[in-house]
């Protein structure tokens with residue numbers, strides 16, 4: 001592969017845009033189809049496709065928020081109206097959200113851990129694909145990725161778990177660059 005300055009520049013400056021700063025427009029149906037296709041082009045040991053994607057778009061976003069608020073109230077009957085409103089709005093700022101589920105299969109050679117890691121690859125690839133299509137995106141999990149009733153309501157089947165909700169939209173705010181990790185701290189050269 002030839003050196004590609006544009007890709008290098010993109011990787012050097014990649015940033016998430018927090019979901020509260022994602023607005024309309026979102027991807028068209030054609031752009032979404034492309035983002036999904038690129039998103040699942042990830043390393044996947046033995047080509048098991050051990051992931052599933054769930055799309056939340058249009059009216060489904062408010063419906064999901066209402067159900068999240070109901071589950072949050074069951075979990076905490078003392079929850080106040082402000083907190084309930086937060087739950088109702090969870091999927092509303094961004095025009096489109098893609099839920100990424102790890103959906104592992106039994107395999108004699110590929111451990112579940114590797115299948116889970118491949119799902120994280122899908123989430124990151126979706127960010128890249130959304131960015132490449134001209135949108136901003138944010139990978140979140142939040143409580144509803146881990147709460148059994150909420151995850152099931154959001155589309156998880158038995159044995160599956162959410163690794164990401166990738167919110168996608170147009171940024172409503174420009175963000176500062178972020179600091180680069182201290183490379184000396186995290187990289188060592190093996191010397192025996």
Ligand SMILES: Cc1cc2nc3c(=O)[nH]c(=O)nc-3n(C[C@H](O)[C@H](O)[C@H](O)COP(=O)(O)O)c2cc1C
Pocket residue numbers: 014015016017138139140141142163178
């Ligand atoms: C598995 C995973 C779960 C995350 N969940 C959340 C979350 O629930 N809420 C949140 O604000 N950020 C969450 N983040 C962090 C954001 O995706 C993002 O990395 C962070 O806002 C920093 O932005 P950056 O991508 O520009 O570095 C999560 C990241 C990962 C890898």
